Amino acid sequence: MESLSQFYAVYGSLINFIGINAILALSLYVTLSAGQLSLGNAAFAGIGAYASGILTMRFNMPYPVSIAAGAGLSAITALVIGMPVLRMRGIFLAMATLAFGEVVRIAAVNMDITGGAQGLVGIPNKTTTYIIYGVLAATTYFLSILRGSKIGWSLASIREDETAAMVMGINTSYYKTLAFVLGAFIAGIAGAIYAHLNFIVTPGEFGFYAAVQLLIYNIVGGRQSVYGPILGAFILTALPEVLRGAGVTAGSLRLGVNGLILLLVILYLPNGLIFIFNRKVGGNAGRSGGEVQSEV
């Protein structure tokens, strides 16, 4: 028991970050499951983080209300920008959401209420490891059920072939927007609980690098199962610490190792690392309708 608490004392913050990154990875998983490549999810997390932080600090809102409001604002923003943006496909959608992410970052730098470039400082530390993993568990359960629901099947159909999905009676704009908004909501929750973990949030944390990182979690872990992005987030968040333990400390080398892992996964395991564990499950049409193989 003592060794466990010692472990937590050393690695507690790492464990927390793994959980938050996993939730963020899942937020993008939702959007990707409809075949929509969004690079805006980091910005949605930023909106959730700032909104909830401001509500707690300036308006003395209770923690759950701040979190819900932050996620809600994130979802509403996604709804507003989703309508025009989701008319675009593939790389154009990625570029539009990327631009949106930059707008959010620059807005955070230039507004007074967000604390400018220094960031929002002094957010009460209310998030615990239990809360993070509770949210992660709830999100995982929700998404695994979503997969077998009408929404999940619609998203899979759109990802596979949008034209065929249309003539099957799927309102593709509606479901694409739904996936986008749901992803933003989950990202907003993650951002909001992150803000209350960290005392401070700064605009740079939600920029391009973070957006791409979420995509890498999904690619490395795998997008065929809800556990894939979690695995990706776990490995790539824990890896620097593991490397540090092995005596490798260089920061730039760390990015290189990340890149190497990404490359190897794309080349040799296009379905992601989860496929190593998942081969059996993926092979049959399971209860929740496990899709087989990659969409790439």
Place this chain on the structure above:
Amino acid sequence: MFLEFEKICRSFGGVNALLRVSFYVEAGTIHGLIGPNGSGKTTLINVVSGLTESDSGRLLFDGVGIHRLPPYRIAALGVARTFQNIRLFSNLTCLENVIAGQHLRVGRALLPRLLRLPSARLEERQSRQDARGCLSRVGIENRALVPAGSLSYGERRRLEIARALALRPRLLLLDEPIAGMRQREIEEMESLFRSLVQAGVTILLIEHNMPFIMRLCSRITVLHFGQTLTTGTPEEVAGHPEVIEAYLGVEG
């Protein structure tokens, strides 16, 4: 009239893909659509399913004007289709393809599933049973758990029909459904289409296989450069001098 085209026009940058196309399809029949390549057959099917908007004209399905409706609304009226170039969800299994096709019929509501209610489990079981039924209807129930991408060409065409049947259509649009099929498969499809019509489905069918069309269709419309050359029974169409000249060739 079950499906009625009234002066449907559609041009693609100066090319008249469809020019004042007018004919009707009778309920509970198989209606053939023939014509040389580029005569507008697929465009016409696209107009019916809502993928291509017509420039002018009216299209009535069971008395409802559908020429301005989006594809999903048209599907909701009971119109299903297959594609000439086959659009399956190739990463999903055959069974999953058909389940996806049940979109309009099976609720799959989220809340009962989150709460793991028995009703959700029952619905799921029935939906899977139903999907297997669709697969066996086209004769590929033994391929249920195989990814659609690994099917043979003929099996893909069958699966696409099975997925369309999952919608329980009143009108089925088939774009070259037997292209690339072997003789035995063609005969199976023939009896499938007949049984569908007996069950009350109306079929509008594009096909190049003339003996097949002549055997199966009660009426046939001939398109030529986007215009309706004629509509009539197989005998009338086969004996029509302009059709022979434009399409069947002098030899017939």
